[in-house]
Amino acid sequence: MQNITLIGAGNIGKLHAANIAAHPRSRLVNVVDIDPANGESLAAAYGARSSSLESALGDPDIDAVVITSATSTHADLIERAAHAGKRIFCEKPIDLAYERVLSCLETVKRYEALLFIGFNRRFDPNMAHLKSSLDSGEIGNLELLTICSRDPGALPIEYLKISGGMWRDMTIHDFDLARWILGEEPVTVHGVASALTSDAIRDIGDIDTAVVTLRCASGRLAVITNSRRAVYGYDQRVEAHGSDGMLAVENVPKSTLVKSTQEGVIKQKPKDFYMDRYPESYRIEWDRFLNACEGQEPPAVHGWDGERALALAEAAYESLATGKMINVS
Template sequence: MRVGLLGAGRIGNVHAQAISSHPESELAAVSDAFETNAQALAKSYGCEVRSSDEIIVDSSIDAVLIATSTDTHSDLIEAAAAAGKAVLCEKPVDLSLERASACLGNVGDKASGIMIGFNRRFDPSFGALKAAIDAGEIGKAELLSITSFDPAPPPVEYIKVSGGLFRDMMIHDFDMANFIMGEAPVSVSAVGTSVVDPAIGAAGDVDTAAVTLIYADGRLAVIKNSRRAVYGYDQRVEVLGSEGLLQAQNVLENTLVKSTTAGVNSAKPTYFFLERYMPAYKAEWAAFVNAVQGKTDMPVNLHDGVAALAMAEAATRSAQSGQPIAMADILKTSGRGEAA
């Protein structure tokens, strides 16, 4: 499968590694708004530098991976789908729920064949937890807890264009909640503050947040995010069920545990997201290849991407208003009118 990569920044380089390491895909061309980025990546992987438009219309390229700035995602998804390309697009679909919903409508029946890059679904530990729930190992899942703390906040200049913590950071956790619970919630309640860096608050965002999701049958999910955890990249999931508890713990820098009279000590969590999730990115790409080859359905499609963005929109409104937000109201105002 010949692949065009749109975007040669940090995440583009991650995807280039996954594409090139897969035995059934070849990185054929790359584009980027900054040609020096594209040239550097092309040199590393032996591919051509071309414009995004050229890549999309090239009939010899089978698939495109979109890793450009978020404000270009919907346009590129629509153009690639119209050209008959298989598409994997980084999250989120757009910063605007209305634009993302329009994209969903514009691609029509091709939406189920467009994959959105929620790589955490492909983390081995989270995948094992989901499989155990589906197998009924703890009965009915009743209470989900997701912890997602970054080791340090990004630059404030990034914060200003990110769309906010709920759309930029917690959107991964919204998708994880949908993945684990098997459906979207009916209500979202959020609180957020800026206690890590006052400049983040001055930029109109929050850096510390908690969200409660309520499901139609009474199940609950709680998501906690922080832009600062000085000990490392903290990524944990816990599910309490009617017959037991499942926990997916952090990946540590090493497995050494020292036990003495002074106490028991182990290593810290890995510090950077690439250390934690590079296996997930490779598994994500392998799943995409399988789906394009018709071996499976697309595991995370455009409908899923819009559903997570709708939850981010609900959380943003809830944090601003101090009130719970019904998902039905969000979907009505976005023009969708129904849950995913």
């Protein structure tokens, strides 16, 4: 049984709290939030208590912390938890600044802390099915990977201003998926992008429509297409083309209902919120974190996965600025 402190009682914190409580191998002990009333309210729903960060980190009964607070606090909290000897689950990203990620990971390394980064999509049963089919050779050698990732609608401009930009905030998931599925590090990156969906996004200098191309040393290619706005729902598809066939993950519809009328044969839109689309991924991710805590397996996603995904985002931005393919070391 792992005793857990949850840091951050927002939406994603609530999601993790439910999974922690529901799992037979973990117990939610306390909740830390900058607004104690907020932390108190979430804690009460699961028989836990609100706590200060200091007392939680100082409590020898706490085995692990789950960091779901604001992005800007992640690196500091990881370092403090590592210093306190806790196992760490942290929502992506570690930080928006590449250098800060590096220094944080050095700290983690120094304390030999267990760090698990929340790239949840690897644990989606559909994505995981693709990966296992690929790894078992069902389509031979992978040659060309296509990731389509489009948000149902733009987030508030206030969020976007501090998001780090689309490639660091949203595509970061796709960079991680690409690395994981490719099974090989991309060595060159090319990115091209526009701001087409809203004036507000253009005005803050962000992008919303983009194509990033990755090339590995073996010649294997990957392409990621993104949009910040797909009115038909959350468009999350992957296609892996190999020497013996193709594996594709299709969208998950809201229901299997199909309506045929004079307008056509109408299927349901893809589920359009990440909590609806990926609920199982969070449950499985939590199970895998507990496995790591208990020493059954290394962390399924470690800190350097966070660093590598961000390095690809950085290279894409450099490509956009220069028009050149960028080498990633």
